[in-house]
Amino acid sequence: MDELTIKVPAPFAGVSDLGFTARYPTQEPYTPPADVPLVIEGPPDPMRKLLERLRMLRSGNARSGYLWTDPVMLSDEVVVMAFRDRSLEGATLADGHVRAGEYIANWVRPVVFPFLEDCARVAGLRLAELIEIRVQASQRQIAELHLRLEQIVQPNGQDVLWSP
Template identity: 75%
Template sequence: MEEITIKVPAPFSGVSDLGFTARYPSQPGYAASADVPLLFEGPSQPMRALLGRLRMLRQRADGPYAWTDPVMLSDEVVVMAFRDRSLVRSEKLEDGPEASRDYIQNTVRPVVFPLLQDCATVAGLMLAELIEIRVQASQQRIADLQLRLEQIVQPNGRDVLWSF
């Protein structure tokens, strides 16, 4: 599989200049899923607030996926990663439909969806009503999507990252 990037330019309510990019690294077919790094970029004040909220996502350590600890590289940049844990308990797909379903879902569903869902439901962040998603492979744009909030998660979080 070649490298794929998914950009989400402004997913959080009230902050139009804070977004993130998920980068699926190139890897051979049928290899174990590699961690998917996420790079968040935006103004320093909402980025500090976001860092604290992203740390809350570590609470989801018992499911088919987990989040690494977020690391602030500068006032305006935070990185973390999505980690597929679908086979951690069973170690093979033959262990039943739940292991197979979790593995397929983690492999096929873009990581931006569980991230946005967890940001709203676990971290309590309010997402924008319309979320733009851009998919690229080999520097070629594959898809531009605009999704309504209710197509991604319900209910929305209540907290905004930026306030005056």
């Protein structure tokens, strides 16, 4: 698989200049899934609040087939973290279709969706009502989507990130 980039420019309610990019690295076929880094950028005040909430994702759902690495603040305007597939960790043949389903979901479903779901459900962050998603490969745009919140997650979180 060639490198793929998914940009989500303004997913959080109350702050239009905070967004993130997921970068799927180039990967050879039939190799274990690589971590998918997320680079989150925005103004300093909402980024500080967001960093605290992103730490909640680390302990989110212990039974899911993925986890989030600890968020790291590179500057007052940039935080990085990664999606890690763990669907096959400790798996046995007895786990069968349950683990296989998680593995397939992690390969097929773009990480922006579990990230947004976890931001609303686990971290309690309020998402924008309309979320734009841009997909690029090899510096060329493949798709641009505009999804309503209810197409991604329900219920929405309550806490608003906003910049003065």
